Amino acid sequence: MRLVASDIDGTILGHDGKISDRTVKAFKACRDAGVELVFVTGRPPRWLYPLQEQLGHSGIVICSNGAVVWDLETEKPISSCTLDITSIFEARRIIKSLRPDALFAVETLTGFQLEPGFLENETSELLAEFTPAPLDQTLAADAAVVKFLAITRRGTPDEFLAEVQPAVAHLVSTTHSAPRTAMLEMSVPGINKAVTLAKYAESLAIEAADVVAFGDMPNDIEMLRWAGHGYAMASGHPEAILAAGQQAPHFDDDGVAQILEAILAEQTV
Incomplete structure (x- = not known):
């Protein structure tokens, strides 16, 4: 070792x-x-x-x-390794077509941007400093996005992954780490x-x-x-x-x- x-x-x-x-x-x-x-x-x-x-x-x-x-x-x-903004919005469009209730957020090298409702009614001290807003209004073309997140209130994380992963595989690499929350984590392919x-x-x-x-x-x-x-x-x-x-x-x-x-x-x- x-x-x-x-x-x-x-x-x-x-x-x-x-x-x-x-x-x-x-x-x-x-x-x-x-x-x-x-x-x-x-x-x-x-x-x-x-x-x-x-x-x-x-x-x-x-x-x-x-x-x-x-x-x-x-x-x-x-x-x-940062994600291409075009790929993020195309992946968002595809996921929305599969799960219309899905909401999204991005991790950047300098912070976090999340859509309204991403956290539901929960309060998070870790995210309290970030104001929810539509990504198409806040995400700059040169943003250094290292992780793209999608969340839904329906089903399990495994079900959400099985449905979304093959549909966006050409755009992002997809996984999950939340035991009970159906939230996907997407990065640069590979x-x-x-x-x-x-x-x-x-x-x-x-x-x-x-x-x-x-x-x-x-x-x-x-x-x-x-x-x-x-x-x-x-x-x-x-x-x-x-x-x-x-x-x-x-x-x-x-x-x-x-x-x-x-x-x-x-x-x-």
């Missing part, structure tokens, strides 16, 4: 916004053993504070499902966590066989397949579990920490 690549939400971070003490200690033990750490998430750069505050991580984070490589130390992007993680590992002269990866949702599938040792959380999505071939114990049982402790113990024998 030379590199640990871990998802955040549902893998090491709970709904309470906390990373367990045991997990924090396991990551510290990896650092002390000279193992590289990189976090690979669907989150945008502005939502990475749990890594800094709870893990003291100041290194590289692969964000927005692989579309952004972010340096926490400088708080600047190292690289990014971009996912695995693609960007592979490039990062190569930059460190680390092969896939020496990478241990953890995840729990469909947006982790490619990464779990690519890594030499991909572990899906036992509490994760069935398709992620199937793709990984190996399971970490349930999130509630500090599954990531258990696996890392065991691997480190073997390496020191």
Whole structure:
């Protein structure tokens, strides 16, 4: 094990916004053993504070499902893959034809833009600073969009993905990571966590066989397949579990920490 690549939400971070003490200690033990750490998430750069505050991580984070490589130390992007605005609006048109009730939002390198109703009646402290408005009025032609989001109040995330993915595959790469909310996450075609993680590992002269990866949702599938040792959380999505071939114990049982402790113990024998 030379590199640990871990998802955040549902893998090491709970709904309470906390990373367990045991997990924090396991990551510290990896650092002390000279193992590289990189976090690979669907989150945008502005939502990475749990890594800094709870893990003291100041290194590289692969964000927005692989579309952004972010340096926490400088708080600047190292690289990014941005969506073409024409493709975004064409994908929006197609999705609307399939699901007229769908609403949309975009993540950019500098913020977030959402249509009225995207959050329904929920209040979100994380999004309170952003004012809902139609995307055709707010989205500039040169906006650096790294993720396009679509949400519907009908059906499950898996049903929404199965209906939309083939219809927009020529425009965007589509996945989802919300366990109960039918929200799709779209990026530049061909971009996912695995693609960007592979490039990062190569930059460190680390092969896939020496990478241990953890995840729990469909947006982790490619990464779990690519890594030499991909572990899906036992509490994760069935398709992620199937793709990984190996399971970490349930999130509630500090599954990531258990696996890392065991691997480190073997390496020191």
